[in-house]
Amino acid sequence: MEAPVVGILALQGDFAAHARMLRDLGAVPREVRTPAGLDGLDGLVIPGGESTTMTLGIEREGLAEPLRELAERGTPLFGTCAGLIMLDRDHLGLMDLRAERNAFGRQVRSFEADLEIAGVPGGPVRAIFIRAPWVAEHGDGVEVLAEVDGRPVAVLEGDRLAISFHPELSGEPRLHARFLELVRARAGARR
């Protein structure tokens, strides 16, 4: 099949690092700043950044409804850090969970650690947590893939993957590869 086209919400944050990772894995990344940018996407990444800035940007651009429609069409979504927050009940409402912002504390509490993630073979992932959120509560349909301090930091709900950390900064390709599996399976089923 053709290389999947994966959008990256590029209102603010580390969208360029996600684009590099996706390109290396054989996808065609596209920076998305307006509703028109969502047309024809096979998947969408919501990157790390400042969740307040991103929320205001989504509002300014009128992106909330188009993003919900994209999700309703079954397009796989991948949120990292601020992206996880955007997907939660209090923001776009696209995952059945509530994120706790800056859950580990301010920047001096930011850390990296080796993390085993369910469904990601090949040993632990080097996970970078930056003023990171965790999942404070979630519905039964949400599968927890990894925890830190007993709090979920990687979750999957259908074709929607969300994580608290930044594999795009550590050159760790396995989470993006896992997401692209969802994207390819969905695109294959549609075509």
Add this chain to the structure above:
Amino acid sequence: MRDEATFTVKAGLAEMLKGGVIMDVVTPEQARIAEAAGACAVMALERVPADIRRDGGVARMSDPEMIRGIQEAVSIPVMAKARIGHFAEAQVLEALEVDYVDESEVLTPADEVNHIDKWAFKVPFVCGATNLGEALRRIGEGAAMIRSKGEAGTGDIVNAVTHMRKITGQIRRLQALDDSELASAAKHHQAPLDLVRRVAQDGKLPVVLFCAGGIATPADASLMMQLGAEGVFVGSGIFKSEGPERRAKAIVEATTHYADPERVAAASTGLGTAMVSLESSKLETEQLLAQRGW
């Protein structure tokens, strides 16, 4: 096993600020306005650069009470300025758990020879630079983010352009050199050879590069982003303008859509008067803040 305060973690926060606007604030109320306008972080300081220029005297770190008030007022990252070489101010800011310390030429330098040893801290540092060598010296000292200096408090973009073009131009020239030439380039730039090699290979700094000093309009932000800045600091440009809220929002919008002139045009419309500006070429040498630091 958790590793806190690694360089990856320090530089990583700057990665999250990319494409955003960091705004100078002197009160919690200003911090709230900045956050509501879409700032990706705020910079707490005692006085904005335009007031430091006007009033003179020694410019120092903010009162901790003010910094705490700002931290309580907003949930976005809070940065704060320490004087060049004043590691005790930086220790205080680390104890307050600010998210980034700006070792800044905007404040009055405390040491005329040495910058702060930034490796000794858990809190990450951002430092100013006017050229590639200065940027790499700061990174060698442990800075996890660089901003071009420009000329703070003027509303004149010319120095920001000069410094950004200098840094990016010098990076491009390094990329044309072979291995043996890089050693003499390192000497010329007075910068660590390993960092010079890395920049030559990657074609970019090893940390995030923002611009600062003189940004007053949405078009200024677009200009700097097109010249290679990965985000923008705005100091006096917002709260010294006629309509801070509108202007702050407009600069945020223009930073996101910097490559789309129609969006920058829309953002630039009806903002009222910009800050009272100073032409930086008319300033006396001793009034130039960018010359502080080495």
